[in-house]
Structures are given as structure tokens and as C-alpha cells.
Amino acid sequence: MKRLHEKMEQEGRVLSEHVLKVDSFLNHQIDPQLMKEIGEAFADRFGDAGITKIVTLESSGIAPSVMTGLVLGVPVIFARKRQSLTMTDDLLTADVYSFTKETTNRIAVSGSFLTEDDTVLIIDDFLANGQAALGLLDIVTQAGSSVAGIGIVIEKSFQNGRALLEKEGIRVESLARIDSLQNGQIQFKAEVPQ
Numbered sequence: 001m002k003r004l005h006e007k008m009e010q011e012g013r014v015l016s017e018h019v020l021k022v023d024s025f026l027n028h029q030i031d032p033q034l035m036k037e038i039g040e041a042f043a044d045r046f047g048d049a050g051i052t053k054i055v056t057l058e059s060s061g062i063a064p065s066v067m068t069g070l071v072l073g074v075p076v077i078f079a080r081k082r083q084s085l086t087m088t089d090d091l092l093t094a095d096v097y098s099f100t101k102e103t104t105n106r107i108a109v110s111g112s113f114l115t116e117d118d119t120v121l122i123i124d125d126f127l128a129n130g131q132a133a134l135g136l137l138d139i140v141t142q143a144g145s146s147v148a149g150i151g152i153v154i155e156k157s158f159q160n161g162r163a164l165l166e167k168e169g170i171r172v173e174s175l176a177r178i179d180s181l182q183n184g185q186i187q188f189k190a191e192v193p194q
């Protein structure tokens with residue numbers, strides 16, 4: 001996705017060799033036009049996979065997921081990081097270690113929104129060590145739903161998330177792949193697409 005790569009190069013801030021800040025278009029302020037294109041790109045890749053639901057994690061996974069859900073015509077469920085008093089249905093939960101916050105959160109989805117008949121696309125903003133994606137995968141598996149794959153906006157390919165997910169037999173599709181964040185520079189894995 002050319003526009004995503006451009007945005008990352010123009011507005012991304014390399015905070016360390018491991019962390020990229022993209023608060024101006026994905027993690028705080030949101031660029032709706034870019035989210036629309038991201039939605040179309042995920043729909044393109046997973047359009048023939050029979051997706052019936054999208055599952056993501058609040059809050060930064062919601063924007064790209066909603067746009068993908070709009071194109072695919074399916075609902076979007078976001079796992080909550082904090083328990084809500086209104087979530088009284090049979091909860092599906094998983095414990096996830098947060099890469100950026102360095103704490104473990106229990107994430108939860110109401111069991112009423114996922115069934116054995118669902119085929120789920122999991123979406124998240126970043127893939128680092130795969131803990132968020134594995135937690136979502138755990139929840140979807142507990143529901144008995146099938147997983148069509150995982151869509152990631154920005155993958156840091158120098159961390160081991162992809163390897164862990166592929167070991168589970170999961171298809172991973174990332175719209176941008178970073179090879180390194182050394183010397184304050186984003187080094188993309190593949191040639192930037194047109």
C-alpha cells in the first residue's frame with residue numbers, strides 16, 4: 001500500500017529500535033481516507049475467504065476494522081481491555097502482555113457475538129511479538145469460530161509475531177512490513193509498492 005508507506009515515512013517517528021509512533025494517522029488522530037484504503041486492501045486480500053465477522057482489539061484496531069467491515073459487509077467486534085458493567089453475557093477472555101505498556105491485560109469479548117458458524121478475520125494495527133493477535137485467536141477459538149487469517153496494518157518483521165502465528169497455521173497479511181528501525185530510520189522489508 002503505497003499511501004500507507006508514504007504516511008509512515010513522512011509522519012512516523014522512530015522512538016527506539018523497537019517502537020514506531022504513528023499517532024498522526026493511526027493511533028491517536030485518524031486519517032479516514034487512509035483507513036478507507038486500508039479497509040479496501042484487507043477486503044481485497046480476504047474477500048474470497050468467506051468472512052462473516054471481524055474481531056479486533058480496542059482502540060487502535062477499530063478504525064481499520066470498521067472500514068474493512070464496511071467493504072466486506074460484515075460486523076466488527078472489538079475485544080475490550082477493561083471490563084464493562086454492561087458486559088454480563090458469557091465472556092470469552094484471554095490474558096495479553098502489552099508490548100507498548102509492558103503490562104498484562106485481560107481482554108474480553110461477549111460470547112453472544114461469535115458462533116461456531118462464523119469465519120473470522122482478526123485485524124490489528126501493529127504486529128510485534130504476536131501477543132495481542134494470539135490473545136484474539138484464543139478468544140475466537142474458544143467461541144468455536146474458524147479463523148480465516150490475520151490482517152495487520154504495520155508488521156515489524158524483525159520481531160517474532162509472524163513466526164508464532166504461522167506456527168499456528170494462521171495466514172498473516174500485513175499491509176506494511178518493517179525490516180528494521182535502526183538509526184532512527186524505517187527500513188521496509190519489501191520494495192515499496194506502487
Ligand code: 5GP
Pocket residue numbers: 018019020021022027057060097098099100124125126127128129130131132133161
Ligand atoms: P504484540 O502483541 O504483537 O507484541 O504487539 C502488538 C500490539 O502492541 C498492537 O496492538 C499495538 O497496539 C502495540 N504495538 C506494538 N508495537 C508497536 C509500535 O511499534 N508502535 C505502536 N504505536 N504500537 C505498537
